[in-house]
Amino acid sequence: MKSINNLSTRVKIIADLVIIALIVALVQNWLIVNEGHFLTNSKLAIVLASLATWFFCARVFGLYEDFREIPFSQEWIVFCKTFVLYSLLISFVFFAFLIKHPFSRSHIVMHCSLMFVTLPVQKLAIRILFKRIRSHQNIIRKVLIVGAGINGIEFYQQYVKNENYGYKLTGFIDDTRNASLNGYYLGRASEIDKILARHELDDIVVTMPTEEEVLQKIVTVGEKQGKRIRIIPDYQQYGPRKLQVDSLGNLQIITLGALPLDIIDNRILKRCFDILFSILIITLVFSWLFPIIAIIIKISSKGPVFFKQERWGMNNRSIICYKFRSMVCTSRDVDDNGIYQQARKNDPRFTPIGAFLRKTNLDELPQFINVLMGSMSVVGPRPHPVPLNLMSKDMIENYMRRHMVKPGITGWAQVNGHRGETRDPEMMQKRVESDLWYIENWTFWLDQQIIVQTLVNMVKGEKNAF
Numbered sequence: 001m002k003s004i005n006n007l008s009t010r011v012k013i014i015a016d017l018v019i020i021a022l023i024v025a026l027v028q029n030w031l032i033v034n035e036g037h038f039l040t041n042s043k044l045a046i047v048l049a050s051l052a053t054w055f056f057c058a059r060v061f062g063l064y065e066d067f068r069e070i071p072f073s074q075e076w077i078v079f080c081k082t083f084v085l086y087s088l089l090i091s092f093v094f095f096a097f098l099i100k101h102p103f104s105r106s107h108i109v110m111h112c113s114l115m116f117v118t119l120p121v122q123k124l125a126i127r128i129l130f131k132r133i134r135s136h137q138n139i140i141r142k143v144l145i146v147g148a149g150i151n152g153i154e155f156y157q158q159y160v161k162n163e164n165y166g167y168k169l170t171g172f173i174d175d176t177r178n179a180s181l182n183g184y185y186l187g188r189a190s191e192i193d194k195i196l197a198r199h200e201l202d203d204i205v206v207t208m209p210t211e212e213e214v215l216q217k218i219v220t221v222g223e224k225q226g227k228r229i230r231i232i233p234d235y236q237q238y239g240p241r242k243l244q245v246d247s248l249g250n251l252q253i254i255t256l257g258a259l260p261l262d263i264i265d266n267r268i269l270k271r272c273f274d275i276l277f278s279i280l281i282i283t284l285v286f287s288w289l290f291p292i293i294a295i296i297i298k299i300s301s302k303g304p305v306f307f308k309q310e311r312w313g314m315n316n317r318s319i320i321c322y323k324f325r326s327m328v329c330t331s332r333d334v335d336d337n338g339i340y341q342q343a344r345k346n347d348p349r350f351t352p353i354g355a356f357l358r359k360t361n362l363d364e365l366p367q368f369i370n371v372l373m374g375s376m377s378v379v380g381p382r383p384h385p386v387p388l389n390l391m392s393k394d395m396i397e398n399y400m401r402r403h404m405v406k407p408g409i410t411g412w413a414q415v416n417g418h419r420g421e422t423r424d425p426e427m428m429q430k431r432v433e434s435d436l437w438y439i440e441n442w443t444f445w446l447d448q449q450i451i452v453q454t455l456v457n458m459v460k461g462e463k464n465a466f
Contacts, residue, residue, distance in 0.1 A: 008130050009064050015122055016058070017051050023114045024050050027107050049093050050111075057086040059265070060444055072127060076120055083119075087112050141228075142201040143167045146189055146218060147208025148174040148181060151232050155207055170201040174208065189214050193221045205230045260442040261405050269444055274378050277451075278371040286365055293324055293353075293362065301351040303329035306366060311383035314406045319375040321383055322366040326354030361458055367409045379447040380408025381435035382419070396428050402435040405442075412438035412446075415453040 024047055058064055061082045067075045091108055143160060145152045152172060160167040171186040172178070173195060178185055186195050189208075204222045206215065206229070215231075222229050233254065260266050294305045306322055313319035331349035350358070357363040370376035376383070381402040384392070393399050413419065413434035418427070438446070 008066075008126070011130075012064055012123070012126060013055075013058075015126060016054065016119060019118055019122055020050055020054055020115065021047055023111060023118070026114070027111050046094075050090060053090050053093060054082075054086050057082045057089065060085065060269075067127070072124060075123065075127075079120060079123065083112075083116060086115075140166055140168050141203050142170045143203045143205055144170045144186070144195070144199070144201045144227075145172045146174070146192075146204060146206040148172045148176070148178045148185070149208050151207035152205075155205060155232060167203070170199050171195075189218065192218050196221060196225050196227070201227065203228045203230060205232065207232045257401070257440075259404060259439055261439065266442070266444075270377065270442075270447070271374075273444070273447070274371050277378050278368040281365075281368045282372065286368060289362075289365070293357070293365075296353050297325055297351070300353045301325075301328055307363075310386050311407070312386065312389050312403055313375050313383060314403060316400070316403050318386075319370070319383065319407075321376070322369055324357055324363045324366060326350060326357045326363045361410075361454070364409050371409065375406070377406040377408045379410055379412075379438075379450050380406050381411050381438070382414060383407035392428055395425055396432055398436060399428075399432055402432055402439070405439050410450060410454040411435060412450060415450050415457060 028046070061078050063075075063078050063082045090112075094108060145156060145160075152174070156169060156172075159165045160169050169184060171184040172181050173186050173189055173192065175188050175190075186199065192204075204218065204227050206218060219229055255262075261270065297303075297305050303325060305325060307325040307327070309321050309323070310318055311321045327347075327349040328351055354363070367376055368378075371378055389399075411434075413431045416434055418431040418434050
């Protein structure tokens, strides 16, 4: 499956890049030799800029994901999103950085128009081509599935039933007879040698937990007969977490709960956005708003302008989180009984300006300094004070997993109302569940959605913001 998927992905990428290069050549009349120079530095710069911009946009929206099980209409929607972003970026690149190169507005219009017409046709043609290749009798591989449990049935439903992945079912073997298999039950796992002698097949996919001796027999007999062995580990007992297989030297390592931000280019994309966005906020907002808020804080109560507090960041590392001070200096984080005192509605510790700052989230504005320094991100799970972490880590299920990414100024939990006081453990559990959903389903555009929702909530107000 992986080799087929990699081949189709490579073909799609190469086809896109070749077509884009040809379109640029056509628009610029490059096929006509000009003064003896077929390819100049200017032309090469335009080609490279077009290809790099398209590849970046395609990666952002996942245009080169596996679309075999998805209708072409959905792939076309992804293409449209990629095309819109590409059109905006390439126009900016040409007129901001390649202004001296021969590429006019009419060239860009023609360039983008040709891409909008030709690329979808090319993608549909590749989809049809690979579907015919996979359905060819010489390509289809007959598969025997060991295990008729959840994993076995799911493998059959997703990868075998519609033959989009080049598989055709020979049958199931399982230690328990399953009448719902409609005649495809062939016997027990221990009878693998007899089953292989009676049935023609190419691949054996093991999807059920088996004793080591039985698994060794399946592998030995299968390889002796020249069959390809695939093993799907049973990790359902650990919950519906994504798996990632990596190589460490000669060892294969399976990571439970693989996250999108484990991928280096995703982390680079998120970090670049954090730097650019925080610089914009600090330059355009913080620079003039800071003196105003600082003066009001100083007038309304004694003490420093900033409040600095130790919190836990990524991988439980201690960070110093900056905020505008919203409470009187004599307030305490922990009461006489050693219990952390969370901020609550109408908290008497608030300064006259403090309640307004917290209600509008303006007290969080200095945390863009944390973002710029790299200890926080614009979007992520909110960092909790150390005493609250100590109280929650053993009481709330999966609490510490939220520290697998950088904490954020705002987050998915906050825009969905899971903010404010969490004296009830159930409220904290819901916040953690939202944080975990975010880190497991992160995308660049999800971050943008959360930022927009945060701005909307700041304008209309939030009942749990205090």
